[in-house]
Amino acid sequence: MARGTLDVRICGGRNLSNPNKEGKICCIVYYKDQQKRTEAIYCDGPDPEWNETLLFTIADHVEELKVRVHDGDYVTEEEVGHCDINIEGLLRDGGENRIEPTSYDVWRNNEGNYGNVTVELHFHPE
Template sequence: MVHGTLEVLLVGAKGLENTDYLCNMDPYALLKCRSQEQRSSIASGKGSNPEWNESFVFTVSDHATELVIKLMDSDSGTSDDFVGEATIPLEAVYTEGSIPPTVYNVVKGEHYCGEIKVGLTFTPEVDPKMLLPPSHNIRAFLTLV
């Protein structure tokens, strides 16, 4: 069973399609792992190549199979524009423990619209029962003392 914490390092994105025609985009990311959602800062005026270098921590269990990162363009006065999203499978990080910053495709529907760079680290939760020696070993130790 997988239980623990997932640390996500959101490095940046490149080649995003600009949703603002007259000026640079102000992108931010919504990171979602099952029902948990977190939001990055807004990379004001960074356009198609934003950098965040921000870390986020999620509590995960067996049911968390993927991390979805939705990229948005912050617009004042109107609703924010959807830029695209990346879906990152988590099985490899559960097995390896960490995955260095890696590039993932950002898509809008079926259409490629840039890339995002993300690093992942999984720290398993330690079951306290696994730290104790079997009870018969404790009795043997106490008998000898």
């Protein structure tokens, strides 16, 4: 079982903004019972850039991060897409590991691919 800290850097997205409106957009990342969010940034096009690092404590073997892209309007905070990232290989040997910035497909309900989000991962063992 790997124990340590996982740095999750949400770099940015491509084709994520709602084509019908401008506004704020953010990412919420879930790992086990932990939840962290990026700052909601104003996006007037399809390619938001967060470049924000979120820190998670790794103490149990959970193989997946869940990334949810949300309308950053805190009144409705509607999910506009989601992706799951398998981190089993990153944690497997319990040593320091990194996954360079990688683009992951974002899905929107049953409507198919909604664009992508680029994420960099870095695991620091205890």
